[in-house]
Amino acid sequence: MEKNIIRTFSKNMKRLRVDAKLTQEELSFSSELHRNYISDTERGKRNISLKSVEKIAKALNVEPIEFFRDID
Amino acid sequence: MEKNIIRTFSKNMKRLRVDAKLTQEELSFSSELHRNYISDTERGKRNISLKSVEKIAKALNVEPIEFFRDID
Numbered sequence: 001m002e003k004n005i006i007r008t009f010s011k012n013m014k015r016l017r018v019d020a021k022l023t024q025e026e027l028s029f030s031s032e033l034h035r036n037y038i039s040d041t042e043r044g045k046r047n048i049s050l051k052s053v054e055k056i057a058k059a060l061n062v063e064p065i066e067f068f069r070d071i072d
Numbered sequence: 073m074e075k076n077i078i079r080t081f082s083k084n085m086k087r088l089r090v091d092a093k094l095t096q097e098e099l100s101f102s103s104e105l106h107r108n109y110i111s112d113t114e115r116g117k118r119n120i121s122l123k124s125v126e127k128i129a130k131a132l133n134v135e136p137i138e139f140f141r142d143i144d
Contacts, residue, residue, distance in 0.1 A: 005126040047121045054077040064077050065140035
Protein backbone atom coordinates (compact mmCIF):
# COMPACT_ATOMS: atom_id res chain seq x y z
CA MET A 1 0.00 0.00 0.00
CA GLU A 2 1.40 3.44 -1.02
CA LYS A 3 2.77 5.52 1.87
CA ASN A 4 0.33 8.22 2.98
CA ILE A 5 1.16 10.77 5.67
CA ILE A 6 -2.41 10.94 6.98
CA ARG A 7 -2.54 7.16 7.36
CA THR A 8 0.92 7.03 8.95
CA PHE A 9 0.01 9.81 11.38
CA SER A 10 -3.35 8.39 12.43
CA LYS A 11 -2.04 4.85 13.01
CA ASN A 12 0.87 6.18 15.11
CA MET A 13 -1.47 8.52 16.99
CA LYS A 14 -3.69 5.63 18.09
CA ARG A 15 -0.70 3.50 19.07
CA LEU A 16 0.84 6.31 21.12
CA ARG A 17 -2.48 7.15 22.81
CA VAL A 18 -3.07 3.52 23.79
CA ASP A 19 0.54 3.22 24.98
CA ALA A 20 -0.07 6.28 27.16
CA LYS A 21 -3.24 4.57 28.49
CA LEU A 22 -5.37 7.60 27.65
CA THR A 23 -8.92 7.55 26.30
CA GLN A 24 -9.79 9.86 23.38
CA GLU A 25 -11.74 11.91 25.93
CA GLU A 26 -8.66 12.31 28.13
CA LEU A 27 -6.49 13.16 25.12
CA SER A 28 -9.08 15.70 24.00
CA PHE A 29 -8.96 17.34 27.44
CA SER A 30 -5.18 17.44 27.76
CA SER A 31 -4.56 18.55 24.16
CA GLU A 32 -7.32 21.18 24.30
CA LEU A 33 -8.68 19.81 21.01
CA HIS A 34 -12.33 18.87 20.58
CA ARG A 35 -13.28 15.25 21.19
CA ASN A 36 -14.61 14.84 17.60
CA TYR A 37 -11.43 16.39 16.23
CA ILE A 38 -9.38 13.77 18.08
CA SER A 39 -11.64 10.94 16.93
CA ASP A 40 -11.71 12.11 13.29
CA THR A 41 -7.92 12.62 13.28
CA GLU A 42 -7.33 9.15 14.67
CA ARG A 43 -9.54 7.70 11.92
CA GLY A 44 -7.49 9.53 9.27
CA LYS A 45 -10.35 11.85 8.37
CA ARG A 46 -8.53 15.14 9.01
CA ASN A 47 -5.59 16.91 7.38
CA ILE A 48 -4.34 18.52 10.56
CA SER A 49 -1.76 21.27 10.96
CA LEU A 50 1.70 21.20 12.53
CA LYS A 51 0.47 23.12 15.61
CA SER A 52 -2.24 20.50 16.19
CA VAL A 53 0.43 17.79 15.82
CA GLU A 54 2.41 19.63 18.50
CA LYS A 55 -0.60 19.84 20.87
CA ILE A 56 -1.28 16.11 20.53
CA ALA A 57 2.42 15.26 20.95
CA LYS A 58 2.69 17.36 24.13
CA ALA A 59 -0.52 15.80 25.52
CA LEU A 60 0.92 12.31 24.89
CA ASN A 61 4.35 13.37 26.17
CA VAL A 62 6.12 12.27 22.99
CA GLU A 63 8.19 14.05 20.35
CA PRO A 64 6.34 14.95 17.11
CA ILE A 65 8.74 12.71 15.13
CA GLU A 66 7.10 9.65 16.72
CA PHE A 67 3.97 10.24 14.60
CA PHE A 68 5.93 9.85 11.37
CA ARG A 69 7.60 6.47 12.04
CA ASP A 70 6.91 3.80 9.43
CA ILE A 71 3.85 1.75 10.38
CA ASP A 72 4.11 -1.21 7.98
CA MET B 73 15.36 27.49 23.37
CA GLU B 74 12.03 25.60 23.80
CA LYS B 75 11.29 23.05 21.04
CA ASN B 76 8.79 24.32 18.48
CA ILE B 77 7.47 22.20 15.65
CA ILE B 78 7.19 25.11 13.20
CA ARG B 79 10.83 26.08 13.84
CA THR B 80 12.01 22.48 13.61
CA PHE B 81 10.10 21.95 10.36
CA SER B 82 11.26 25.16 8.68
CA LYS B 83 14.95 24.65 9.55
CA ASN B 84 14.86 21.05 8.27
CA MET B 85 12.96 22.12 5.16
CA LYS B 86 15.68 24.62 4.21
CA ARG B 87 18.46 22.11 4.93
CA LEU B 88 16.76 19.41 2.82
CA ARG B 89 16.02 21.81 -0.05
CA VAL B 90 19.66 23.01 -0.15
CA ASP B 91 20.87 19.39 0.08
CA ALA B 92 18.65 18.61 -2.92
CA LYS B 93 20.22 21.60 -4.73
CA LEU B 94 16.80 23.07 -5.51
CA THR B 95 15.86 26.75 -5.48
CA GLN B 96 12.61 27.78 -3.78
CA GLU B 97 11.26 28.39 -7.29
CA GLU B 98 12.09 24.82 -8.35
CA LEU B 99 10.64 23.41 -5.13
CA SER B 100 7.50 25.49 -5.67
CA PHE B 101 7.14 24.04 -9.19
CA SER B 102 7.73 20.40 -8.22
CA SER B 103 5.57 20.53 -5.07
CA GLU B 104 2.77 22.40 -6.84
CA LEU B 105 2.72 24.89 -3.96
CA HIS B 106 2.89 28.64 -4.55
CA ARG B 107 6.32 30.28 -4.42
CA ASN B 108 5.28 32.58 -1.55
CA TYR B 109 3.87 29.60 0.34
CA ILE B 110 7.25 27.86 0.08
CA SER B 111 9.14 30.97 1.12
CA ASP B 112 6.82 31.74 4.05
CA THR B 113 6.92 28.11 5.21
CA GLU B 114 10.71 28.03 5.10
CA ARG B 115 10.79 31.19 7.24
CA GLY B 116 8.49 29.58 9.82
CA LYS B 117 5.61 31.90 9.02
CA ARG B 118 3.03 29.19 8.17
CA ASN B 119 1.31 26.48 10.14
CA ILE B 120 1.08 24.03 7.27
CA SER B 121 -0.96 20.84 7.05
CA LEU B 122 0.16 17.21 6.80
CA LYS B 123 -0.78 17.04 3.10
CA SER B 124 1.45 20.04 2.37
CA VAL B 125 4.25 18.35 4.33
CA GLU B 126 3.75 15.32 2.09
CA LYS B 127 3.88 17.41 -1.12
CA ILE B 128 7.13 19.08 -0.03
CA ALA B 129 8.63 15.74 1.07
CA LYS B 130 7.79 14.12 -2.27
CA ALA B 131 9.21 17.11 -4.18
CA LEU B 132 12.47 16.81 -2.18
CA ASN B 133 12.43 13.01 -2.48
CA VAL B 134 12.65 12.50 1.30
CA GLU B 135 10.42 10.85 3.90
CA PRO B 136 8.23 13.22 5.95
CA ILE B 137 10.00 12.10 9.14
CA GLU B 138 13.13 13.96 7.98
CA PHE B 139 11.40 17.30 8.67
CA PHE B 140 10.98 16.45 12.37
CA ARG B 141 14.60 15.57 13.24
CA ASP B 142 16.09 17.56 16.09
CA ILE B 143 17.84 20.68 14.77
CA ASP B 144 19.81 21.82 17.82
